[in-house]
Amino acid sequence: MIPAAFEYVAPTTVADALAALAEGGDEAKVLAGGQSLLPILRMRLNAPETVVDLGRIEALRGIREDGDALVIGAMTTYADLLASDLVREHAALVHAAIAEVADPQIRHRGTIGGALVHADPAGDVGAPVLALDGELVITGADGERTVAAADFFEDLFTTAVGDGELLTAVRIPKHTGWGAAYEKFVRVAHQWSIVAVAATVRMDGDTIAEAKIGLTNMGSTPLRAKAVESALAGSAATATAVGAAAASAAEGTTPPSDLNGDADYRRHLATVLTRRAVLAAAGR
Amino acid sequence: MTRITVTVDGQRFVDDVEPRTLLVSYLRENLGKVGTVVGCDTSNCGACTVHLDGRSVKSCNVLAVQADGHEVTTIEGISTAGGLHPMQQAFHECHALQCGYCTPGMIMQAIDILTDNPDPSEEEIRAGLEGNLCRCTGYHNIVKAVAQCAAAGKGGE
Numbered sequence: 001m002i003p004a005a006f007e008y009v010a011p012t013t014v015a016d017a018l019a020a021l022a023e024g025g026d027e028a029k030v031l032a033g034g035q036s037l038l039p040i041l042r043m044r045l046n047a048p049e050t051v052v053d054l055g056r057i058e059a060l061r062g063i064r065e066d067g068d069a070l071v072i073g074a075m076t077t078y079a080d081l082l083a084s085d086l087v088r089e090h091a092a093l094v095h096a097a098i099a100e101v102a103d104p105q106i107r108h109r110g111t112i113g114g115a116l117v118h119a120d121p122a123g124d125v126g127a128p129v130l131a132l133d134g135e136l137v138i139t140g141a142d143g144e145r146t147v148a149a150a151d152f153f154e155d156l157f158t159t160a161v162g163d164g165e166l167l168t169a170v171r172i173p174k175h176t177g178w179g180a181a182y183e184k185f186v187r188v189a190h191q192w193s194i195v196a197v198a199a200t201v202r203m204d205g206d207t208i209a210e211a212k213i214g215l216t217n218m219g220s221t222p223l224r225a226k227a228v229e230s231a232l233a234g235s236a237a238t239a240t241a242v243g244a245a246a247a248s249a250a251e252g253t254t255p256p257s258d259l260n261g262d263a264d265y266r267r268h269l270a271t272v273l274t275r276r277a278v279l280a281a282a283g284r
Numbered sequence: 285m286t287r288i289t290v291t292v293d294g295q296r297f298v299d300d301v302e303p304r305t306l307l308v309s310y311l312r313e314n315l316g317k318v319g320t321v322v323g324c325d326t327s328n329c330g331a332c333t334v335h336l337d338g339r340s341v342k343s344c345n346v347l348a349v350q351a352d353g354h355e356v357t358t359i360e361g362i363s364t365a366g367g368l369h370p371m372q373q374a375f376h377e378c379h380a381l382q383c384g385y386c387t388p389g390m391i392m393q394a395i396d397i398l399t400d401n402p403d404p405s406e407e408e409i410r411a412g413l414e415g416n417l418c419r420c421t422g423y424h425n426i427v428k429a430v431a432q433c434a435a436a437g438k439g440g441e
Protein backbone atom coordinates (compact mmCIF):
# COMPACT_ATOMS: atom_id res chain seq x y z
CA MET A 1 0.00 0.00 0.00
CA ILE A 2 1.01 3.61 -0.31
CA PRO A 3 0.42 6.31 2.30
CA ALA A 4 -2.57 8.68 2.21
CA ALA A 5 -1.72 12.01 0.60
CA PHE A 6 0.16 14.58 2.69
CA GLU A 7 1.94 17.89 2.34
CA TYR A 8 5.71 17.53 2.49
CA VAL A 9 8.17 20.01 3.93
CA ALA A 10 11.91 19.51 4.16
CA PRO A 11 13.36 22.36 6.25
CA THR A 12 17.11 22.82 6.55
CA THR A 13 17.20 24.25 10.08
CA VAL A 14 15.73 23.19 13.42
CA ALA A 15 13.99 26.58 13.71
CA ASP A 16 12.21 26.05 10.38
CA ALA A 17 11.27 22.51 11.37
CA LEU A 18 9.74 23.76 14.63
CA ALA A 19 7.83 26.44 12.70
CA ALA A 20 6.50 23.83 10.27
CA LEU A 21 5.42 21.64 13.18
CA ALA A 22 3.69 24.57 14.88
CA GLU A 23 1.87 25.40 11.68
CA GLY A 24 0.82 21.79 11.11
CA GLY A 25 -0.43 21.38 14.68
CA ASP A 26 -1.94 18.00 15.54
CA GLU A 27 -1.90 16.94 11.92
CA ALA A 28 1.86 17.22 11.43
CA LYS A 29 4.27 14.31 11.78
CA VAL A 30 8.06 14.28 11.92
CA LEU A 31 9.92 12.06 9.46
CA ALA A 32 13.44 10.93 10.40
CA GLY A 33 14.82 7.77 8.76
CA GLY A 34 11.29 6.61 8.02
CA GLN A 35 12.01 3.01 8.93
CA SER A 36 9.15 2.90 11.42
CA LEU A 37 7.03 5.79 10.19
CA LEU A 38 6.79 4.78 6.53
CA PRO A 39 5.47 1.27 7.30
CA ILE A 40 2.91 2.93 9.60
CA LEU A 41 1.84 5.39 6.90
CA ARG A 42 1.74 2.66 4.27
CA MET A 43 -0.54 0.55 6.42
CA ARG A 44 -2.60 3.71 6.98
CA LEU A 45 -2.33 3.35 10.74
CA ASN A 46 -1.69 7.08 10.66
CA ALA A 47 -2.48 9.69 8.02
CA PRO A 48 -0.88 13.05 8.88
CA GLU A 49 -1.72 16.09 6.77
CA THR A 50 1.86 17.34 6.87
CA VAL A 51 5.12 15.42 7.01
CA VAL A 52 8.13 17.38 8.24
CA ASP A 53 11.28 15.67 6.97
CA LEU A 54 14.35 16.28 9.16
CA GLY A 55 16.61 14.66 6.58
CA ARG A 56 17.95 17.95 5.20
CA ILE A 57 19.01 19.40 8.58
CA GLU A 58 22.76 18.93 8.62
CA ALA A 59 23.08 20.24 12.18
CA LEU A 60 21.16 17.23 13.51
CA ARG A 61 23.63 14.71 12.18
CA GLY A 62 27.00 13.70 13.61
CA ILE A 63 28.86 12.62 16.72
CA ARG A 64 31.11 14.92 18.74
CA GLU A 65 32.86 15.04 22.09
CA ASP A 66 31.75 17.56 24.67
CA GLY A 67 33.93 17.21 27.77
CA ASP A 68 33.05 13.94 29.44
CA ALA A 69 30.15 13.16 27.12
CA LEU A 70 29.46 12.22 23.52
CA VAL A 71 26.81 14.29 21.82
CA ILE A 72 25.00 12.44 19.06
CA GLY A 73 22.71 14.35 16.71
CA ALA A 74 19.19 12.89 16.56
CA MET A 75 19.47 12.28 12.79
CA THR A 76 22.66 10.26 13.08
CA THR A 77 22.00 6.92 11.41
CA TYR A 78 22.71 3.49 12.84
CA ALA A 79 25.32 3.06 10.10
CA ASP A 80 27.05 6.32 11.15
CA LEU A 81 27.11 5.13 14.76
CA LEU A 82 28.51 1.73 13.83
CA ALA A 83 31.29 3.37 11.81
CA SER A 84 32.23 5.77 14.61
CA ASP A 85 35.47 5.26 16.55
CA LEU A 86 34.24 7.70 19.20
CA VAL A 87 31.22 5.48 19.87
CA ARG A 88 33.35 2.33 20.00
CA GLU A 89 35.76 3.93 22.41
CA HIS A 90 33.43 5.80 24.75
CA ALA A 91 30.05 4.09 24.39
CA ALA A 92 30.82 0.52 23.36
CA LEU A 93 27.38 -0.58 24.57
CA VAL A 94 25.68 1.61 21.96
CA HIS A 95 27.82 0.02 19.26
CA ALA A 96 27.05 -3.50 20.49
CA ALA A 97 23.29 -2.95 20.62
CA ILE A 98 22.95 -1.10 17.34
CA ALA A 99 24.82 -3.83 15.49
CA GLU A 100 21.80 -6.02 16.36
CA VAL A 101 19.09 -3.69 15.00
CA ALA A 102 17.14 -4.93 11.98
CA ASP A 103 19.29 -5.38 8.85
CA PRO A 104 21.95 -3.41 6.94
CA GLN A 105 19.47 -1.63 4.66
CA ILE A 106 17.42 -0.39 7.62
CA ARG A 107 20.60 0.57 9.49
CA HIS A 108 21.57 2.80 6.55
CA ARG A 109 18.39 4.85 7.03
CA GLY A 110 17.17 4.49 10.63
CA THR A 111 18.31 7.12 13.14
CA ILE A 112 19.03 7.08 16.86
CA GLY A 113 16.53 9.89 17.40
CA GLY A 114 13.78 8.16 15.45
CA ALA A 115 14.30 4.93 17.36
CA LEU A 116 14.17 6.67 20.75
CA VAL A 117 11.09 8.76 20.00
CA HIS A 118 9.32 5.79 18.43
CA ALA A 119 9.93 4.00 21.77
CA ASP A 120 8.90 0.52 20.75
CA PRO A 121 9.44 -1.58 23.89
CA ALA A 122 11.07 -4.28 21.71
CA GLY A 123 13.42 -1.72 20.12
CA ASP A 124 17.12 -2.16 20.78
CA VAL A 125 18.22 1.45 21.29
CA GLY A 126 16.46 2.43 24.52
CA ALA A 127 18.11 -0.08 26.87
CA PRO A 128 21.73 0.87 26.08
CA VAL A 129 20.98 4.61 26.26
CA LEU A 130 19.23 4.06 29.62
CA ALA A 131 22.02 1.85 30.94
CA LEU A 132 24.65 4.47 30.05
CA ASP A 133 22.67 7.17 31.90
CA GLY A 134 22.08 9.01 28.63
CA GLU A 135 20.34 12.38 28.45
CA LEU A 136 17.98 13.50 25.75
CA VAL A 137 18.00 17.04 24.43
CA ILE A 138 14.50 18.15 23.44
CA THR A 139 13.96 21.39 21.54
CA GLY A 140 10.69 23.29 21.28
CA ALA A 141 9.35 26.77 20.76
CA ASP A 142 10.61 27.76 24.23
CA GLY A 143 14.13 26.49 23.66
CA GLU A 144 16.01 23.46 24.81
CA ARG A 145 15.56 21.15 27.80
CA THR A 146 17.44 18.04 28.83
CA VAL A 147 15.69 14.96 30.16
CA ALA A 148 17.39 11.95 31.75
CA ALA A 149 16.76 8.67 29.93
CA ALA A 150 15.13 7.37 33.12
CA ASP A 151 12.42 10.05 32.73
CA PHE A 152 12.28 10.06 28.93
CA PHE A 153 10.44 6.79 28.34
CA GLU A 154 6.91 7.21 29.69
CA ASP A 155 5.02 4.23 28.28
CA LEU A 156 4.61 2.10 25.16
CA PHE A 157 5.46 4.35 22.21
CA THR A 158 5.32 7.39 24.51
CA THR A 159 8.18 9.68 25.50
CA ALA A 160 8.78 13.07 27.05
CA VAL A 161 8.86 14.64 23.57
CA GLY A 162 5.67 16.73 23.40
CA ASP A 163 3.62 17.98 20.46
CA GLY A 164 5.56 20.53 18.48
CA GLU A 165 8.87 19.43 19.98
CA LEU A 166 11.87 17.66 18.49
CA LEU A 167 14.43 15.36 19.97
CA THR A 168 17.59 17.06 18.77
CA ALA A 169 20.49 15.25 20.47
CA VAL A 170 21.45 12.38 22.70
CA ARG A 171 24.17 12.94 25.32
CA ILE A 172 25.97 9.85 26.49
CA PRO A 173 28.41 10.18 29.40
CA LYS A 174 31.70 8.64 28.30
CA HIS A 175 32.24 5.11 29.52
CA THR A 176 35.77 4.86 28.23
CA GLY A 177 37.35 1.45 28.76
CA TRP A 178 34.11 -0.19 29.89
CA GLY A 179 33.44 -3.65 28.41
CA ALA A 180 30.06 -4.07 26.76
CA ALA A 181 27.77 -6.70 25.31
CA TYR A 182 24.22 -6.84 24.00
CA GLU A 183 22.53 -10.22 24.21
CA LYS A 184 19.47 -10.26 21.97
CA PHE A 185 17.22 -13.31 21.96
CA VAL A 186 15.29 -14.00 18.76
CA ARG A 187 14.13 -17.18 17.06
CA VAL A 188 14.64 -16.18 13.44
CA ALA A 189 17.03 -13.79 11.75
CA HIS A 190 15.97 -10.18 11.49
CA GLN A 191 13.43 -10.29 14.31
CA TRP A 192 12.62 -7.75 17.01
CA SER A 193 13.93 -8.65 20.46
CA ILE A 194 11.84 -11.16 22.38
CA VAL A 195 14.05 -10.05 25.26
CA ALA A 196 17.47 -8.45 25.13
CA VAL A 197 19.98 -7.37 27.77
CA ALA A 198 22.47 -4.53 27.45
CA ALA A 199 25.37 -4.83 29.90
CA THR A 200 28.45 -2.71 30.39
CA VAL A 201 31.06 -3.18 33.11
CA ARG A 202 34.11 -1.42 34.48
CA MET A 203 36.68 -3.97 35.50
CA ASP A 204 39.30 -3.67 38.22
CA GLY A 205 41.59 -6.61 37.53
CA ASP A 206 39.41 -9.71 37.87
CA THR A 207 36.73 -7.88 39.79
CA ILE A 208 33.68 -6.10 38.42
CA ALA A 209 34.03 -2.62 39.90
CA GLU A 210 30.79 -1.30 38.45
CA ALA A 211 28.05 -2.71 36.19
CA LYS A 212 25.14 -1.09 34.36
CA ILE A 213 22.39 -3.18 32.85
CA GLY A 214 19.45 -2.27 30.62
CA LEU A 215 16.59 -4.59 29.69
CA THR A 216 14.73 -4.59 26.37
CA ASN A 217 11.10 -5.77 26.18
CA MET A 218 10.71 -6.55 29.86
CA GLY A 219 8.00 -3.91 30.32
CA SER A 220 6.36 -1.05 28.49
CA THR A 221 9.64 0.90 28.55
CA PRO A 222 13.34 0.00 28.72
CA LEU A 223 14.31 -0.85 32.33
CA ARG A 224 17.42 -0.96 34.50
CA ALA A 225 18.25 -4.15 36.40
CA LYS A 226 19.27 -2.25 39.53
CA ALA A 227 19.31 -5.26 41.85
CA VAL A 228 21.79 -7.03 39.59
CA GLU A 229 23.91 -3.90 39.31
CA SER A 230 24.25 -3.64 43.11
CA ALA A 231 24.97 -7.35 43.48
CA LEU A 232 27.71 -7.15 40.86
CA ALA A 233 29.57 -4.16 42.28
CA GLY A 234 32.80 -5.54 43.69
CA SER A 235 31.92 -9.10 42.65
CA ALA A 236 34.27 -11.59 41.04
CA ALA A 237 33.72 -11.97 37.29
CA THR A 238 33.13 -15.71 37.55
CA ALA A 239 30.23 -17.65 36.07
CA THR A 240 29.03 -18.58 39.56
CA ALA A 241 29.11 -15.08 41.00
CA VAL A 242 27.62 -13.45 37.90
CA GLY A 243 24.98 -16.19 37.61
CA ALA A 244 23.93 -15.61 41.21
CA ALA A 245 23.67 -11.85 40.69
CA ALA A 246 21.79 -12.29 37.41
CA ALA A 247 19.10 -14.36 39.12
CA SER A 248 17.38 -11.15 40.19
CA ALA A 249 17.37 -9.63 36.65
CA ALA A 250 13.59 -9.84 36.32
CA GLU A 251 12.88 -8.25 39.70
CA GLY A 252 10.34 -5.46 39.35
CA THR A 253 9.75 -6.04 35.63
CA THR A 254 6.38 -6.46 33.91
CA PRO A 255 7.14 -8.31 30.68
CA PRO A 256 4.44 -8.86 28.06
CA SER A 257 2.95 -12.23 27.10
CA ASP A 258 2.55 -12.84 23.39
CA LEU A 259 3.05 -15.49 20.72
CA ASN A 260 6.81 -15.35 21.21
CA GLY A 261 6.62 -16.22 24.87
CA ASP A 262 4.71 -15.61 28.06
CA ALA A 263 5.83 -13.34 30.86
CA ASP A 264 7.40 -16.17 32.90
CA TYR A 265 9.42 -17.29 29.92
CA ARG A 266 10.65 -13.73 29.43
CA ARG A 267 11.59 -13.47 33.14
CA HIS A 268 13.65 -16.60 32.74
CA LEU A 269 15.26 -15.29 29.56
CA ALA A 270 16.20 -12.06 31.32
CA THR A 271 18.24 -13.95 33.93
CA VAL A 272 20.01 -16.12 31.35
CA LEU A 273 20.76 -13.24 28.99
CA THR A 274 21.95 -11.03 31.85
CA ARG A 275 24.45 -13.67 32.93
CA ARG A 276 25.71 -14.06 29.36
CA ALA A 277 25.84 -10.32 28.68
CA VAL A 278 27.72 -9.50 31.89
CA LEU A 279 30.25 -12.29 31.37
CA ALA A 280 30.79 -11.23 27.76
CA ALA A 281 31.13 -7.57 28.79
CA ALA A 282 33.71 -8.63 31.37
CA GLY A 283 35.61 -10.43 28.62
CA ARG A 284 34.85 -13.87 30.11
CA MET B 285 3.23 17.77 -6.43
CA THR B 286 6.85 18.24 -5.48
CA ARG B 287 9.61 18.63 -8.03
CA ILE B 288 12.54 16.27 -7.59
CA THR B 289 15.85 15.88 -9.38
CA VAL B 290 17.31 12.41 -9.06
CA THR B 291 20.15 10.65 -10.82
CA VAL B 292 19.13 7.07 -11.50
CA ASP B 293 21.57 4.62 -13.02
CA GLY B 294 23.70 7.50 -14.22
CA GLN B 295 20.91 9.47 -15.86
CA ARG B 296 19.43 12.67 -14.43
CA PHE B 297 15.64 12.88 -14.08
CA VAL B 298 13.50 15.88 -13.14
CA ASP B 299 9.94 14.94 -12.21
CA ASP B 300 6.91 16.19 -10.33
CA VAL B 301 5.79 13.56 -7.86
CA GLU B 302 3.21 13.30 -5.11
CA PRO B 303 5.12 13.36 -1.80
CA ARG B 304 3.59 10.04 -0.78
CA THR B 305 5.15 8.26 -3.77
CA LEU B 306 7.48 5.51 -2.61
CA LEU B 307 10.88 5.42 -4.25
CA VAL B 308 10.14 1.93 -5.58
CA SER B 309 6.92 3.14 -7.22
CA TYR B 310 8.75 6.08 -8.74
CA LEU B 311 11.42 3.80 -10.18
CA ARG B 312 8.95 1.30 -11.58
CA GLU B 313 6.02 3.45 -12.62
CA ASN B 314 7.58 6.78 -13.56
CA LEU B 315 10.90 5.57 -14.93
CA GLY B 316 9.91 2.09 -16.07
CA LYS B 317 12.75 0.52 -14.11
CA VAL B 318 10.82 -2.65 -13.35
CA GLY B 319 13.98 -4.61 -12.56
CA THR B 320 13.47 -3.50 -8.98
CA VAL B 321 10.57 -5.49 -7.55
CA VAL B 322 8.23 -5.39 -4.55
CA GLY B 323 7.97 -8.58 -2.53
CA CYS B 324 6.22 -7.56 0.67
CA ASP B 325 4.22 -4.88 2.40
CA THR B 326 6.28 -4.69 5.57
CA SER B 327 9.83 -3.79 4.49
CA ASN B 328 11.04 -7.23 5.48
CA CYS B 329 11.91 -9.00 2.23
CA GLY B 330 14.60 -6.82 0.65
CA ALA B 331 13.50 -7.55 -2.94
CA CYS B 332 13.29 -3.80 -3.56
CA THR B 333 16.88 -3.06 -2.46
CA VAL B 334 18.65 -0.31 -4.41
CA HIS B 335 21.62 1.91 -3.61
CA LEU B 336 21.03 5.48 -2.46
CA ASP B 337 24.28 7.44 -2.66
CA GLY B 338 26.11 4.14 -2.85
CA ARG B 339 24.52 2.43 0.17
CA SER B 340 21.77 -0.17 0.17
CA VAL B 341 18.23 0.82 1.17
CA LYS B 342 14.81 -0.77 0.83
CA SER B 343 13.20 1.39 -1.82
CA CYS B 344 9.71 0.53 -0.54
CA ASN B 345 10.66 2.28 2.70
CA VAL B 346 11.99 5.53 1.25
CA LEU B 347 9.90 8.31 -0.30
CA ALA B 348 10.84 9.52 -3.76
CA VAL B 349 11.04 13.06 -2.34
CA GLN B 350 13.69 11.88 0.13
CA ALA B 351 15.85 10.95 -2.85
CA ASP B 352 15.68 14.50 -4.25
CA GLY B 353 19.21 15.65 -5.08
CA HIS B 354 20.62 12.18 -4.54
CA GLU B 355 21.87 9.33 -6.65
CA VAL B 356 20.11 5.98 -7.03
CA THR B 357 21.53 2.80 -8.54
CA THR B 358 19.20 -0.06 -9.39
CA ILE B 359 19.85 -3.57 -10.63
CA GLU B 360 19.41 -2.12 -14.14
CA GLY B 361 22.40 0.16 -13.68
CA ILE B 362 25.14 -2.20 -12.58
CA SER B 363 26.04 -4.13 -15.71
CA THR B 364 29.04 -2.84 -17.60
CA ALA B 365 29.52 -2.38 -21.32
CA GLY B 366 31.30 -5.71 -21.29
CA GLY B 367 28.30 -7.57 -19.89
CA LEU B 368 27.18 -8.68 -16.48
CA HIS B 369 28.43 -7.10 -13.25
CA PRO B 370 30.82 -9.54 -11.51
CA MET B 371 28.19 -10.19 -8.83
CA GLN B 372 25.57 -11.00 -11.50
CA GLN B 373 28.09 -13.29 -13.15
CA ALA B 374 28.79 -15.03 -9.83
CA PHE B 375 25.05 -15.56 -9.20
CA HIS B 376 24.80 -17.01 -12.70
CA GLU B 377 27.75 -19.35 -12.26
CA CYS B 378 26.82 -20.52 -8.75
CA HIS B 379 23.18 -21.13 -9.64
CA ALA B 380 22.21 -18.66 -6.92
CA LEU B 381 18.61 -18.28 -8.05
CA GLN B 382 15.57 -20.34 -8.85
CA CYS B 383 12.45 -18.23 -9.45
CA GLY B 384 14.65 -15.13 -9.43
CA TYR B 385 12.23 -12.87 -7.61
CA CYS B 386 14.60 -12.05 -4.75
CA THR B 387 17.60 -11.77 -7.06
CA PRO B 388 17.65 -8.03 -7.87
CA GLY B 389 17.59 -7.19 -4.18
CA MET B 390 20.02 -9.96 -3.28
CA ILE B 391 22.55 -8.73 -5.82
CA MET B 392 22.26 -5.11 -4.74
CA GLN B 393 22.72 -6.10 -1.09
CA ALA B 394 25.57 -8.48 -1.94
CA ILE B 395 27.41 -5.63 -3.65
CA ASP B 396 26.84 -3.48 -0.57
CA ILE B 397 28.37 -6.12 1.70
CA LEU B 398 31.59 -6.09 -0.32
CA THR B 399 31.72 -2.28 -0.32
CA ASP B 400 32.33 -2.38 3.44
CA ASN B 401 34.12 -5.67 3.66
CA PRO B 402 35.83 -6.96 0.51
CA ASP B 403 36.71 -10.28 2.15
CA PRO B 404 33.73 -11.38 4.28
CA SER B 405 33.50 -14.69 6.14
CA GLU B 406 30.55 -16.96 5.44
CA GLU B 407 28.98 -15.74 8.68
CA GLU B 408 29.44 -12.11 7.66
CA ILE B 409 27.83 -12.80 4.27
CA ARG B 410 24.84 -14.41 5.97
CA ALA B 411 24.51 -11.52 8.41
CA GLY B 412 24.82 -9.04 5.55
CA LEU B 413 21.93 -10.71 3.76
CA GLU B 414 19.77 -10.76 6.88
CA GLY B 415 17.25 -8.35 5.40
CA ASN B 416 16.80 -10.28 2.13
CA LEU B 417 14.44 -13.23 2.01
CA CYS B 418 14.60 -16.01 -0.56
CA ARG B 419 11.82 -18.56 -0.63
CA CYS B 420 13.47 -20.90 -3.13
CA THR B 421 17.17 -21.50 -2.81
CA GLY B 422 17.78 -22.09 0.88
CA TYR B 423 20.43 -19.34 0.56
CA HIS B 424 23.32 -21.78 0.20
CA ASN B 425 24.23 -20.94 -3.39
CA ILE B 426 23.62 -17.25 -2.82
CA VAL B 427 26.22 -17.26 -0.06
CA LYS B 428 28.56 -19.20 -2.35
CA ALA B 429 28.09 -16.65 -5.14
CA VAL B 430 28.94 -13.73 -2.86
CA ALA B 431 32.03 -15.57 -1.59
CA GLN B 432 33.13 -16.39 -5.13
CA CYS B 433 32.73 -12.80 -6.24
CA ALA B 434 34.67 -11.60 -3.19
CA ALA B 435 37.44 -14.13 -3.85
CA ALA B 436 37.74 -12.82 -7.41
CA GLY B 437 38.38 -9.43 -5.80
CA LYS B 438 35.86 -7.42 -7.77
CA GLY B 439 32.70 -7.33 -5.73
CA GLY B 440 32.06 -3.71 -4.77
CA GLU B 441 31.13 -1.11 -7.30
Ligand SMILES: Cc1cc2nc3c(=O)[nH]c(=O)nc-3n(C[C@H](O)[C@H](O)[C@H](O)COP(=O)(O)OP(=O)(O)OC[C@H]3O[C@@H](n4cnc5c(N)ncnc54)[C@H](O)[C@@H]3O)c2cc1C
Pocket residue numbers: 029030031032033034035036037038039054074075100101102103106109110111112113114115117118122123124125161165166167168190191192193326327328
Ligand atom coordinates in the same frame (compact mmCIF):
# COMPACT_ATOMS: atom_id res chain seq x y z
C1 LIG C 1 11.73 -4.77 8.86
C2 LIG C 1 12.12 -3.92 10.04
C3 LIG C 1 12.82 -4.51 11.09
C4 LIG C 1 13.20 -3.76 12.19
N1 LIG C 1 13.88 -4.38 13.20
C5 LIG C 1 14.25 -3.67 14.29
C6 LIG C 1 14.98 -4.27 15.35
O1 LIG C 1 15.32 -5.46 15.31
N2 LIG C 1 15.31 -3.51 16.42
C7 LIG C 1 15.00 -2.19 16.49
O2 LIG C 1 15.34 -1.54 17.46
N3 LIG C 1 14.33 -1.59 15.49
C8 LIG C 1 13.95 -2.28 14.40
N4 LIG C 1 13.27 -1.64 13.39
C9 LIG C 1 12.88 -0.22 13.53
C10 LIG C 1 13.99 0.73 13.17
O3 LIG C 1 14.97 0.65 14.17
C11 LIG C 1 13.53 2.18 12.96
O4 LIG C 1 14.49 2.78 12.17
C12 LIG C 1 13.47 3.06 14.16
O5 LIG C 1 12.59 2.49 15.07
C13 LIG C 1 12.94 4.44 13.78
O6 LIG C 1 13.96 5.34 13.40
P1 LIG C 1 13.74 6.24 12.09
O7 LIG C 1 14.87 7.21 12.07
O8 LIG C 1 13.58 5.38 10.94
O9 LIG C 1 12.44 7.06 12.51
P2 LIG C 1 11.07 7.32 11.74
O10 LIG C 1 10.46 6.07 11.31
O11 LIG C 1 11.25 8.38 10.72
O12 LIG C 1 10.24 7.95 12.95
C14 LIG C 1 9.79 7.16 14.04
C15 LIG C 1 8.89 8.01 14.95
O13 LIG C 1 9.63 8.97 15.69
C16 LIG C 1 9.22 10.30 15.37
N5 LIG C 1 10.49 11.06 15.28
C17 LIG C 1 11.59 10.65 14.58
N6 LIG C 1 12.63 11.48 14.82
C18 LIG C 1 12.17 12.44 15.66
C19 LIG C 1 12.80 13.57 16.28
N7 LIG C 1 14.09 13.85 16.10
N8 LIG C 1 12.03 14.34 17.11
C20 LIG C 1 10.73 14.04 17.32
N9 LIG C 1 10.10 12.98 16.76
C21 LIG C 1 10.81 12.18 15.95
C22 LIG C 1 8.45 10.20 14.07
O14 LIG C 1 7.47 11.20 13.98
C23 LIG C 1 7.83 8.82 14.20
O15 LIG C 1 6.69 8.87 15.02
C24 LIG C 1 12.88 -2.36 12.25
C25 LIG C 1 12.21 -1.76 11.19
C26 LIG C 1 11.83 -2.52 10.09
C27 LIG C 1 11.10 -1.86 8.96
Ligand code: FES
Pocket residue numbers: 321322323324325326327328329330331332333342343344345
Ligand atom coordinates in the same frame (compact mmCIF):
# COMPACT_ATOMS: atom_id res chain seq x y z
S1 FES D 1 9.33 -4.84 -0.98
FE1 FES D 1 10.73 -3.62 0.07
S2 FES D 1 11.37 -4.92 1.64
FE2 FES D 1 9.86 -6.12 0.69
Ligand code: FES
Pocket residue numbers: 380381382383384385386387417418419420421
Ligand atom coordinates in the same frame (compact mmCIF):
# COMPACT_ATOMS: atom_id res chain seq x y z
S1 FES E 1 15.05 -17.45 -6.09
FE1 FES E 1 12.94 -17.48 -5.68
S2 FES E 1 12.81 -16.13 -3.98
FE2 FES E 1 14.92 -16.34 -4.23
